[in-house]
Amino acid sequence: MWPSLVDDLYFVLHDSVTGHARLHPRLTSLALAGAALAELTLTEQVTVDLTTPHDRLYATTQYATGDPLSRSLLGHIIAEPHHPVGTWLLFFARTIYADVRSRMVAGKLLNPPARHLLKQQPAAPVDPNRAAWPLSRLNLTVQRGEPPAIGDRVLYGLLAATGCAQRVMWEHDPAFMTAMTAALPVPLRRLLAQTKIAVGQAVISRR
Secondary structure, three states: OOOOHHHHHHHHOEOOOOOOEOOOHHHHHHHHHHHHHHHHHHOOOEEEEOOOOOOEEEEOOOOOOOOHHHHHHHHHHHHOOOOEHHHHHHHHHOOHHHHHHHHHHHOOOEOOOOEEOOEEOOOOEOOHHHHHHHHHHHHHHHHHOOOOOHHHHHHHHHHHHHOOHHHHOOOOOHHHHHHHHHOOOHHHHHHHHHHHHHHHHHHHHOO
């Protein structure tokens, strides 16, 4: 199975040494929710009903696989199969930031957040090299013009959806990234499109 898209995206959206976020927490949460749904789509546990006007998300299995977080998300979708992608993004975004961080701490990818002078410090990566690799990989693929793996195509799409690709990547090539995400299966493209809509609405609501 492809390495966790959610973990890779978390590393991309945070400093590989300090763990400080590169994006507003609300937008990071929406991006992580999009990555989690993309993982379930890639493992063929959910898909998007393209026959409905609102891109309804539904489970393709009644037997959840993966870690407890993935099983929890799929359990919600199985229990309430009539909601569109946008509704699920907003619902999962409420708690997914903390849930992913806790999972990565338990998996020894992140150190627990610490308090320093009455201020809580972010959860710093245990291994800065491991944390830096997903972003380095994305940049190297652009630099070499190589066709990326499907998981990295999704990561490009999520960075574009959050509007932070230019800020995060030093090898920013919008045409390359657009072409790579355009080659994704339709359900994943619709998921990315709905993530972009949710991010846009979140940005507008903050003004």
